[in-house]
Amino acid sequence: MRLAGKTAIVTGGASGFGAGIVRKFAQEGAKVMVADLNMDLARDVAAEVGGIAVQVDVSRDADVAAMVATAKAQLGGIDILVNNAGITHLPKPMEEVSEEEFDRVFAVNCKSVYLTAKHIMPVMKAAGKGAVLNVASTAGLSPRPNLNWYNSSKGWMITATKTMAVELAPAGIRVNAICPVAGETPLLASFMGEDTPEVRAKFLSTIPIGRFSTPEDMGNAACFLCSDEAGMVTGVAMEVDGGRCI
Numbered sequence: 235m236r237l238a239g240k241t242a243i244v245t246g247g248a249s250g251f252g253a254g255i256v257r258k259f260a261q262e263g264a265k266v267m268v269a270d271l272n273m274d275l276a277r278d279v280a281a282e283v284g285g286i287a288v289q290v291d292v293s294r295d296a297d298v299a300a301m302v303a304t305a306k307a308q309l310g311g312i313d314i315l316v317n318n319a320g321i322t323h324l325p326k327p328m329e330e331v332s333e334e335e336f337d338r339v340f341a342v343n344c345k346s347v348y349l350t351a352k353h354i355m356p357v358m359k360a361a362g363k364g365a366v367l368n369v370a371s372t373a374g375l376s377p378r379p380n381l382n383w384y385n386s387s388k389g390w391m392i393t394a395t396k397t398m399a400v401e402l403a404p405a406g407i408r409v410n411a412i413c414p415v416a417g418e419t420p421l422l423a424s425f426m427g428e429d430t431p432e433v434r435a436k437f438l439s440t441i442p443i444g445r446f447s448t449p450e451d452m453g454n455a456a457c458f459l460c461s462d463e464a465g466m467v468t469g470v471a472m473e474v475d476g477g478r479c480i
Contacts, residue, residue, distance in 0.1 A: 246319030254449020443476030
């Protein structure tokens with residue numbers, strides 16, 4: 235029960251890595267808000283773990299403000315924030331990505347971190363403590379062709395993590411990131427372009443451990459970084475990637 239008595243918000247918490255983090259946090263004693271655009275899935279996961287479901291578009295200021303107000307009212311505070319919500323564009327040459335696709339990737343992957351910081355850091359500063367976890371990607375550390383703007387958004391997220399960590403440390407707030415490799419999530423097919431045995435084999439050949447990331451892998455890493463056990467850890471972009479970035 236490493237998170238006993240703590241409250242947490244997990245964006246994009248209704249599926250994939252986010253749902254794995256929600257389940258692990260709940261198992262370890264946290265009261266969790268499942269914040270997601272898909273309210274039906276959010277309700278299902280929240281019901282499973284005894285948490286709270288909130289519908290939110292993390293790229294919209296009003297939505298994030300409402301999410302935080304609900305968390306303060308129903309959770310009583312916010313000890314942990316996990317910025318997990320994210321999207322990608324389909325693999326293609328960088329100049330073929332539409333402006334609309336580019337704007338959406340940066341709105342969801344980057345602007346969301348700004349918006350949650352805007353509304354949640356005052357809450358954590360007032361409490362004198364808090365843990366923030368940004369779900370970045372190996373794409374931000376070791377990018378590959380044809381996902382250029384997604385890669386860039388995750389590189390931005392890693393830099394944001396480090397600068398947030400430096401600025402917020404005196405306030406008692408730690409900020410870290412995890413960098414998963416591709417996993418069995420709703421985004422996998424988008425990363426690959428097409429989901430075939432041949433494409434999967436090509437992806438797996440780049441991962442020394444020989445398998446995709448799982449939601450459980452992310453939940454375990456997130457739990458450590460957001461627990462008091464990691465009290466001296468901040469500004470880290472932890473690779474949870476089976477050796478992909480070596």
